[in-house]
Amino acid sequence: MDLAALSVSRIDRVNLLTLVRAERYNAFTRAVLAELRVAIEATLTDDAVDAIVLVGSGRAFSAGQDLDELVAELDLPAGGNDTRLRAGYGPLAELLHGAAKPVVAAVNGVAAGAGLAVACLCATRVASTSATFAPAFGDLGLVPDTGASLTIPALVGRARALRWFADGRRIGAATALAWGLVDAVVEPDDLLEEAVRTASRLASRDQRSLAETMELVARARDGDLSAALGRETAEQLAATSRPEFSELVRSLRRR
Numbered sequence: 001m002d003l004a005a006l007s008v009s010r011i012d013r014v015n016l017l018t019l020v021r022a023e024r025y026n027a028f029t030r031a032v033l034a035e036l037r038v039a040i041e042a043t044l045t046d047d048a049v050d051a052i053v054l055v056g057s058g059r060a061f062s063a064g065q066d067l068d069e070l071v072a073e074l075d076l077p078a079g080g081n082d083t084r085l086r087a088g089y090g091p092l093a094e095l096l097h098g099a100a101k102p103v104v105a106a107v108n109g110v111a112a113g114a115g116l117a118v119a120c121l122c123a124t125r126v127a128s129t130s131a132t133f134a135p136a137f138g139d140l141g142l143v144p145d146t147g148a149s150l151t152i153p154a155l156v157g158r159a160r161a162l163r164w165f166a167d168g169r170r171i172g173a174a175t176a177l178a179w180g181l182v183d184a185v186v187e188p189d190d191l192l193e194e195a196v197r198t199a200s201r202l203a204s205r206d207q208r209s210l211a212e213t214m215e216l217v218a219r220a221r222d223g224d225l226s227a228a229l230g231r232e233t234a235e236q237l238a239a240t241s242r243p244e245f246s247e248l249v250r251s252l253r254r255r
C-alpha cells in the first residue's frame with residue numbers, strides 16, 4: 001500500500017499500522033485520517049489478516065489534530081472544521097468502533113486530543129511505560145470529539161472523566177492503568193511484541209462469533225456512537241467558531 005503518513009507491515013496474521021510523522025508527533029491531517037481509513041478498511045476485508053495494531057513512531061502515539069493545518073484553514077468557513085469532523089474524524093471513529101476485527105492501540109508515547117480519542121476507540125490499549133495521556137481539548141477551549149465524550153467516561157468512569165476533561169492534566173502510564181484507560185503497561189522494548197500477542201490472542205477464537213461478540217460489546221458498552229458524534233460535532237463547531245479558538249491555536253503555534 002503506497003501511503004505517505006502510514007507504514008503498513010504484517011506480523012503473522014496481524015497488520016501493523018505505524019504513524020510515521022514523528023517530527024509532528026504523528027498529528028492528524030486530513031490526509032492522515034484518509035490514509036488510516038483506507039488501511040483499516042483494506043485490513044478488514046483481507047482474509048489473510050485477523051487483527052490490527054496501531055502504533056506511533058518516535059515519541060508520540062499521536063498529538064491529535066495537526067495544529068498547523070488548523071492555522072492554515074482558519075480563514076475557511078467554520079475553519080474547515082465542518083468537513084474535518086464530518087468527513088474525517090467521524091467516519092474514522094465509526095470504522096474503529098464498529099470494526100469486526102480487533103484493533104489494538106500500542107501507545108508508545110503521548111496520546112493527546114483526537115490521538116487519545118482514537119486510542120480509546122480501539123478494542124484494547126497496551127501502553128509503554130513512557131506513554132502519557134492528555135485530553136488537550138480544553139487547552140484550545142474545545143470539547144471532546146471523535147467519540148471521546150462517550151469512550152472516556154465508559155473506560156474510566158463518569159466522575160473521573162469529567163475531572164480529567166476539566167483539569168486537562170497529562171497522566172502517565174501507571175495512572176492510566178489504575179484508571180482503566182489502558183489494559184496493560186510494558187517496557188518500551190516489549191510494546192510491539194505485547195500488542196501483537198494481544199491482537200493475535202483476541203483474534204484466535206472463531207472469527208464469526210468474535211465479530212458478533214465485538215459488535216454486541218461495542219453497542220452495549222458505548223451506546224450510540226453516531227449520536228455522540230453528532231452532539232460533539234455541533235458543540236465543537238460552536239467552539240471553533242469563537243474568536244478565542246483562533247487566538248489560542250495561533251498562540252500555541254507561535255511558541
Ligand code: LHQ
Pocket residue numbers: 023024025027063064065066067068081084085089110112113114115134136137139140142145236240
Ligand atoms: C505538533 C502537535 C500538533 C502539529 C506537537 N500538531 N505539531 C480539534 C479541532 C477541530 C476539529 C478537529 O478536532 C480537534 C481534535 C483535537 O485533537 S484538538 C487537540 C489538538 N492537539 C493539541 O492541542 C496538542 C498540542 N500539543 C501539545 O500539547 C504538546 O505538544 C504535547 C502535550 C502533545 C506534547 O508535549 P511535549 O512532549 O512537550 O512535545 P512538544 O510540545 O515539544 O512537541 C514536539 C513536536 O511536535 C513539536 O515540534 P518542534 O518542531 O517544535 O519540535 C511540536 O510543534 C509538534 N507537535 N503537537 N497537534
